[in-house]
Amino acid sequence: GIQVEQSPPDLILQEGANSTLRCNFSDSVNNLQWFHQNPWGQLINLFYIPSGTKQNGRLSATTVATERYSLLYISSSQTTDSGVYFCAALGNTPLVFGKGTRLSVIA
Amino acid sequence: KAGVTQTPRYLIKTRGQQVTLSCSPISGHRSVSWYQQTPGQGLQFLFEYFSETQRNKGNFPGRFSGRQFSNSRSEMNVSTLELGDSALYLCASSLDPSGITDTQYFGPGTRLTVL
Numbered sequence: 325g326i327q328v329e330q331s332p333p334d335l336i337l338q339e340g341a342n343s344t345l346r347c348n349f350s351d352s353v354n355n356l357q358w359f360h361q362n363p364w365g366q367l368i369n370l371f372y373i374p375s376g377t378k379q380n381g382r383l384s385a386t387t388v389a390t391e392r393y394s395l396l397y398i399s400s401s402q403t404t405d406s407g408v409y410f411c412a413a414l415g416n417t418p419l420v421f422g423k424g425t426r427l428s429v430i431a
Numbered sequence: 432k433a434g435v436t437q438t439p440r441y442l443i444k445t446r447g448q449q450v451t452l453s454c455s456p457i458s459g460h461r462s463v464s465w466y467q468q469t470p471g472q473g474l475q476f477l478f479e480y481f482s483e484t485q486r487n488k489g490n491f492p493g494r495f496s497g498r499q500f501s502n503s504r505s506e507m508n509v510s511t512l513e514l515g516d517s518a519l520y521l522c523a524s525s526l527d528p529s530g531i532t533d534t535q536y537f538g539p540g541t542r543l544t545v546l
Contacts, residue, residue, distance in 0.1 A: 357535065365468075365519050367537035410474065412535075418464065418487045419523075419535060421474035 326351050326415045330422035337401050337429050345396040345425045347411035355414035356387050358396050360407050361424070367410070370396070401429045432458055435524050435538035443544045449510040452541045456503050456524030462486075463505040464535065465497060468519040477520075480505055509543075517545045 327350040337343055349356070358370040371378050371385040373394065378385050382401075387394040398405055408424040436455045444450050456463050464487075465477040476489040480499035497507040503524075509516055519540045527533030 355533070359537070365521075365540045365542065367521065367523075369534060369536060372534040412474075418476040418479055418489065419466075420476070421466075423473050 326353065326413050326420045328411060328413050328420050328422040330409075330411060330425050332425060333423065334426045335428070337427065339401060339403060339429055339431050341401050341429075342397070342399045343401060343427070345398070345409055345411075345427075347394040347396070347413075347422055349392050349394075349411075349413045351392070351415050352389065353392075353413040353415050355412075355419070356389075356394055357412050357419075358385055358394070359410045359412065360405075361410060362407050370409075398427075401427075403429045403431050405429050435522060435536055437520075437522050437538040437541050439541060440539065441542050441544075443546060444512050445546050446512055446514060448512050449508060450512060450543060451506055451508045452520055452522075452543075454505045454507075454522030454524075454538060456505070456522075457526075457536055460524035460526050460536075461503050462525045462527065462533075463499055463503065464523045464525075465505070465507050466521045466523065467491075468521060468540075469515075469517075474521070477507065512545045514545050516543065518543060 329348045359367045375389040384397045410424045412419045412421045462481045464479040479487040499505045521540045522538045523535040525533040
């Protein structure tokens with residue numbers, strides 16, 4: 325099945341800084357999603373992005389399907405951005421999650 | 432539109448007992464998937480149901496089972512609980528009948544502790 329790898333595993337930022345999170349996947353995908361897991365465990369949809377670029381406020385994402393990677397950009401980070409960011413890919417098997425990037429934004 | 436709901440939110444059981452978790456999908460969604468999240472293994476797929484039929488199953492022992500009702504609500508059951516079953520159990524629903532290309536929306540999860 326698909327393998328999903330995320331980097332970096334941990335990231336500490338000063339409030340206001342920008343960051344890029346990366347997701348590599350091992351095979352072609354039909355579905356690529358980014359999630360933010362809040363401290364209570366809720367997975368919040370950020371982007372559904374099997375290819376191309378999308379933006380939502382301070383967050384944007386780009387997936388280059390032919391090169392099998394996706395990037396999540398967070399600009400002007402805020403303390404409320406802290407948490408774990410997951411990407412998940414779906415090919416011919418159900419959704420496979422990466423191990424996540426734990427982001428800590430410090431005031 | 433109401434989101435995915437899961438009950439109960441927290442549960443404490445002892446080894447050997449069984450447990451049933453419930454998930455109500457977003458109105459109109461017919462696909463429901465279940466995931467287990469643990470610190471060691473991360474998020475792992477358990478099974479997916481569509482129109483009351485199990486469409487996909489992950490690599491979990493037979494103690495883990497599920498079902499879906501005609502109103503798309505789903506339950507999962509874990510029998511003969513083990514300490515390692517302590518986890519956050521997440522349910523997701525989606526609209527796409529093929530189960531492939533649609534966005535998955537997650538509920539708040541049920542945190543199960545096995546003592």
